[in-house]
Amino acid sequence: MLEKYLSASYEDGGRSHARLDCWGLARLVRHEVYGLPLLASWGSVRNTMPKEFTKAANEVVGAMERCQPERGAIACIWRGLICIHVAVIVEVEGRLYGMEMKPCGATIKPLRKFQDQYLTVSYHRDRTLPEQAGRAAAGAP
Numbered sequence: 001m002l003e004k005y006l007s008a009s010y011e012d013g014g015r016s017h018a019r020l021d022c023w024g025l026a027r028l029v030r031h032e033v034y035g036l037p038l039l040a041s042w043g044s045v046r047n048t049m050p051k052e053f054t055k056a057a058n059e060v061v062g063a064m065e066r067c068q069p070e071r072g073a074i075a076c077i078w079r080g081l082i083c084i085h086v087a088v089i090v091e092v093e094g095r096l097y098g099m100e101m102k103p104c105g106a107t108i109k110p111l112r113k114f115q116d117q118y119l120t121v122s123y124h125r126d127r128t129l130p131e132q133a134g135r136a137a138a139g140a141p
Helices: 022-034 050-062 111-116 130-138
Strands: 064-067 074-079 082-092 095-102 105-110 120-126
Touching: 022 082, 022 095, 050 064, 050 074, 050 082, 050 120, 095 111, 105 111
Parallel strands: none
Antiparallel strands: 064 120, 074 082, 074 120, 082 095, 095 105
């Protein structure tokens, strides 16, 4: 299922399957592959706008909870207090990988190799509301 994202070209602000940036890739994979809510587009925010990029990232992950790497989690890459990049954690054959979009294209790397590229990475998942956890434990939709 991830192949269609690997064939995308990089475009700053890209939100279509053919042309994506790091945020465009992360939001589509989370939504289309893992069935998670489609996050805000932020298509007008470019990687050349570090303050705006960080503000957008903080707004999105501020509504989430920090976690260990898990499938569908957003990975935020930080340089000090500035968010410089985002990726998404995917599962392939039972193992976790970091999937990211850079100007050279989309890649999927084993989690350790993905993490070793960066000094500081934080992981974030959607909050699980107590009533959702109770329904899931009971097997209800």
